Amino acid sequence: MKGRSLTPYLFLAPALGLLTLTVVWPALQAFFLSFTRYETDLLSPPVWVGWANFAQLWRDGVFWKTLGNTFLYLVVVVPILAIAPLLLAILVNQPLRGIQWFRAAYYSPVIISMVVAGIAWRWLYAPNGLFNQLVQGLHLRDTPIPWLTSPQLALFSVMAVTVWKGLGYYMVIYLAGLQGISGELYEAAALDGSDGWRQHWDITLPLMHPYILLVSILSAISATKVFEEVYVMTQGGPLNSSKTVVYYIYENAFQRLEINYACTMGLVLFLFILSLSLLNLKLGRQVEMPLS
Amino acid sequence: MVAPRVALTLLLTLGAFLVLSPLLVVLCTSGWPPGTLPNQLLPPQGWTWQSYQAAWQQGHFILAFANSTFVALAVTALQLVTSALAGYALARLSFPGQQTILLLTLATLVIPFQLLVIPIFLILKAAHLINTYGALILPTAANGFGVFLMRQFFLTLPVALEEAALLDGANRWQVLWHILLPLSRPALVTLFIFTFIGEWNDLFKPLVFTTKPELITVQLSLANFQEQFTNDWPLMMAAAVIATLPVMIMFILGQRQLIRGIATTGLKS
Numbered sequence: 372m373k374g375r376s377l378t379p380y381l382f383l384a385p386a387l388g389l390l391t392l393t394v395v396w397p398a399l400q401a402f403f404l405s406f407t408r409y410e411t412d413l414l415s416p417p418v419w420v421g422w423a424n425f426a427q428l429w430r431d432g433v434f435w436k437t438l439g440n441t442f443l444y445l446v447v448v449v450p451i452l453a454i455a456p457l458l459l460a461i462l463v464n465q466p467l468r469g470i471q472w473f474r475a476a477y478y479s480p481v482i483i484s485m486v487v488a489g490i491a492w493r494w495l496y497a498p499n500g501l502f503n504q505l506v507q508g509l510h511l512r513d514t515p516i517p518w519l520t521s522p523q524l525a526l527f528s529v530m531a532v533t534v535w536k537g538l539g540y541y542m543v544i545y546l547a548g549l550q551g552i553s554g555e556l557y558e559a560a561a562l563d564g565s566d567g568w569r570q571h572w573d574i575t576l577p578l579m580h581p582y583i584l585l586v587s588i589l590s591a592i593s594a595t596k597v598f599e600e601v602y603v604m605t606q607g608g609p610l611n612s613s614k615t616v617v618y619y620i621y622e623n624a625f626q627r628l629e630i631n632y633a634c635t636m637g638l639v640l641f642l643f644i645l646s647l648s649l650l651n652l653k654l655g656r657q658v659e660m661p662l663s
Numbered sequence: 664m665v666a667p668r669v670a671l672t673l674l675l676t677l678g679a680f681l682v683l684s685p686l687l688v689v690l691c692t693s694g695w696p697p698g699t700l701p702n703q704l705l706p707p708q709g710w711t712w713q714s715y716q717a718a719w720q721q722g723h724f725i726l727a728f729a730n731s732t733f734v735a736l737a738v739t740a741l742q743l744v745t746s747a748l749a750g751y752a753l754a755r756l757s758f759p760g761q762q763t764i765l766l767l768t769l770a771t772l773v774i775p776f777q778l779l780v781i782p783i784f785l786i787l788k789a790a791h792l793i794n795t796y797g798a799l800i801l802p803t804a805a806n807g808f809g810v811f812l813m814r815q816f817f818l819t820l821p822v823a824l825e826e827a828a829l830l831d832g833a834n835r836w837q838v839l840w841h842i843l844l845p846l847s848r849p850a851l852v853t854l855f856i857f858t859f860i861g862e863w864n865d866l867f868k869p870l871v872f873t874t875k876p877e878l879i880t881v882q883l884s885l886a887n888f889q890e891q892f893t894n895d896w897p898l899m900m901a902a903a904v905i906a907t908l909p910v911m912i913m914f915i916l917g918q919r920q921l922i923r924g925i926a927t928t929g930l931k932s
Contacts, residue, residue, distance in 0.1 A: 378835050379758040386749035387764070389741075389805035394771040397782035404782065413788060459678065465671055475918045476679040479686070482914045484864035486882045487903045490889050491689045494703075494896050501688060501703040508704070538682065596775050599866050603886060617777045624781050625871055637778035648773050 401641075404634040417631065424635035434636065436611050437619040440526055444615065445594045448530050452537045452590040453583055459538060460545035461571055474546070478539035485536070489603025492532045493519065519605055522612035529600050529613050537593070541586045548582035549575070584654055591647050595640060616640050693900040701897065714901035718888075722902050726877070727884040732909075734799045734880065735862035741804040742858050743851060749805075750813025751839045755825070765814070771807040780871055787872060798872035799880070803862065809854050816850035817843060849920060856917045860910045881906045 405424055407417035428434055463474045480488065495501045496518035503515040518528040556574050560566075565573045598617040601607055607614030607622070614622075616636065624633035688703050694710040695701045697717045718724070752758075753765050783802050784793070792798045824846075825838050833841070844851070866882040873883075885906050892898050914921065 376758070379752045379756040379761075382748045382752035382756070382835070382839075383764065386745035386768075386805045386810055389745060389801070390768065390771050390807065392786070393783060393802050393805065394774060394779060394807075395767075397779040397786065398774050400782035400785070401778050413785065462671070462675055462678070467668065467671065467675075470675075471919060473675045473679055475915070477682055478918070478921075479911075479914065480682065482860050482864075482910050483686070483907055484866070484882050484885075484910075486864075486866055486885045486889075487689075487907050488685075490885070490899055490903050491685045493889075494692065494900065495685055495688060497896070499700065499702070501684075504702075504704050535682070535685070596777060598777065602866070602870075603889070617775075620777055621871075624784075630781055630785075634778075634781050637775075637781065641775060641778045644775060645773065 401634050401637055404631050405638045408631045413630065420631075424632055425639075427632060428635055428639065433611055433614070434616075434619065437614045437616045440612075440614060441595055441597070441616045443526065444530060444533075444597060445591055447527070448533055448537075448594050449587055449591050451534050452541055453587045455534075456538050456541035456586065457545050457579065457583065459542040460549055461575065463542065464546060464549045474543075477542055480536045481539045483536070485532075485599035486603050488532055488536055489600055492528075492535075493604055496528055520609055522610050525605050525609060525613040529597075529604055532600050532604070533594070533597060537590060541590060544586055544589075545579065545582055548579050552578050588647060588650065592644055595644055595647070689900045689903055692897055693904050695897040697898040697901075698895055699897055714897040715905065718898050718902040718905060721892075721898075722884050722888050722905070723876075723879065724881070724884065724902075724905060727879050727881045728909075730796075730799075730878060731863055731881040734796065735859050737796070737800045738803050738862045739855055739858040741800070742806050742809045743854060745805040746809030746813045746854060747839070747844065747847070747851070749810045750815075750817055751835075751843065753810065753814045754817035755822075756835070768807045768810050772811075776867065780867070784871060794873050794875045794878060796878070799868055799878070802868060802872075803865075806858070809858070812854055813847070813850060816847055820846055852917060852920050856913060856921050859913065863910050 404417065406419060406421060408420045408423070409415075409417045459477055463470055463477065467473075497503070498515040502518065506512050506516060517524065519525050552575065556578075557570055560570050560574055596617055597615045598621060601613055601615055601618045602621075605613040607618050617640070620633045620636045620640070623629040623636065691707045692701050692703070693714055694707045695714065696711055697714045701707070749768070753761065753768075787793050787798050787802075790797075792801070820843060824842055828838050828842055864882060865880075866886060869878070869880040869883040870886070873879075879887075885902055888902050889899055
């Protein structure tokens with residue numbers, strides 16, 4: 372029966388082999404690269420430099436700026452993506468003919484590529500775009516608002532795209548949770564005089580607590596990885612005002628070829644995401660999570 | 664009960680209009696001739712395919728479509744095979760180290776691709792795969808999420824079917840191929856759509872791992888396009904619509920499956 376005991380490993384081999392090559396080994400490699408430096412080119416082995424990359428990071432004003440931007444991203448985007456999709460999910464959980472078409476409509480921004488979304492929103496933000504026409508049409512302002520070209524606004528304008536693309540995704544996660552709530556609970560609540568939105572306050576919210584936590588953590592993790600929105604819409608400008616950590620990593624690795632320095636940043640970001648994931652595990656035992 | 668139902672429908676319609684309005688603007692703008700400056704508040708004045716024709720030619724979309732389709736199908740096929748095999752082992756076979764392997768598979772999901780991308784770049788460079796299809800396919804050929812999704816789905820199928828086949832002398836491979844996979848259409852379709860759309864929409868891999876014009880993908884072509892024609896909005900919107908059409912069609916055909924897929928297989932065990 373020797374052949375039989377090998378069977379599970381043969382089934383696992385392709386997936387595990389590829390995951391080792393594309394995740395496990397690169398992750399270890401990233402750790403190693405953070406403590407080294409390529410002196411001349413990428414073909415000769417890198418030199419051990421200890422904590423030098425981390426020290427450089429500590430003194431890098433732009434890194435702190437991007438870390439601040441990423442943190443601001445979290446603080447603004449996560450609460451919106453934790454609450455708005457829940458309201459949407461409650462709406463599309465109603466028994467209504469054709470409700471699946473509404474679900475599909477709310478979900479559709481999710482399947483559109485970030486490049487297309489970025490291009491579309493750049494057009495909406497244009498001086499003669501939809502938003503400025505509305506603002507001027509309502510006589511709120513005479514001159515167009517520089518949505519993407521003002522250091523004060525650019526980051527927030529990019530956030531709007533992240534929110535728009537995220538709504539439908541988290542709505543579906545909430546929908547899964549809502550469909551697990553027994554209808555009898557609402558009937559019982561109705562007998563006790565709780566109806567309409569009161570019901571959701573009394574029943575939905577407490578029961579959805581684990582899902583709210585899950586969505587908060589998932590959206591927080593993805594907010595720390597924002598790259599494509601920024602790449603397409605602002606390239607991190609003006610004056611680094613919309614530059615995120617991942618965009619700065621990309622810039623260092625592939626434009627300045629500071630491979631080791633970029634890895635160090637990636638490692639710091641990873642530790643940050645890891646702590647979010649651990650928080651997730653600690654707080655969210657009630658629900659089976661897809662990503663932890 | 665009629666009044667709340669009408670109010671609900673109105674509310675849902677208004678919400679859908681708001682969510683879809685950026686896409687409506689894209690669609691309306693794309694019907695203008697290239698080089699014009701349409702008014703986004705007004706409905707389109709007529710419709711022309713000129714911007715589509717110009718975008719199709721200038722974006723080199725034939726090549727980009729061929730490359731993106733090939734890469735997305737290759738990645739999807741590899742992910743389906745590796746996920747089904749590993750998912751089956753984790754769901755149905757018992758062997759030493761099973762729990763550890765499951766946990767490790769899930770742990771791979773926590774590591775951001777952006778951290779891995781630099782070492783992967785170096786590995787691909789060492790293997791002389793930079794600027795090849797391999798660089799676009801191999802880095803995502805296996806995925807912990809796919810393995811987990813297939814495992815979760817196999818767990819929901821009754822064991823009795825397999826036991827009968829095993830008693831009749833079928834081996835594990837035959838059981839998976841002839842009995843479980845035909846029953847796993849929902850999970851396979853969900854994984855197929857997810858992976859295909861994800862790969863079609865990916866900008867990061869082609870941006871970082873390729874520079875050769877022959878390997879251009881749809882998203883990279885679109886990103887270059889918008890740098891080149893910064894202010895020709897009808898042309899850019901037409902290009903955006905062209906680039907989105909395949910995944911839109913796939914989504915409309917598979918939307919029920921997809922939404923149910925996330926709602927059930929992805930989240931609940």
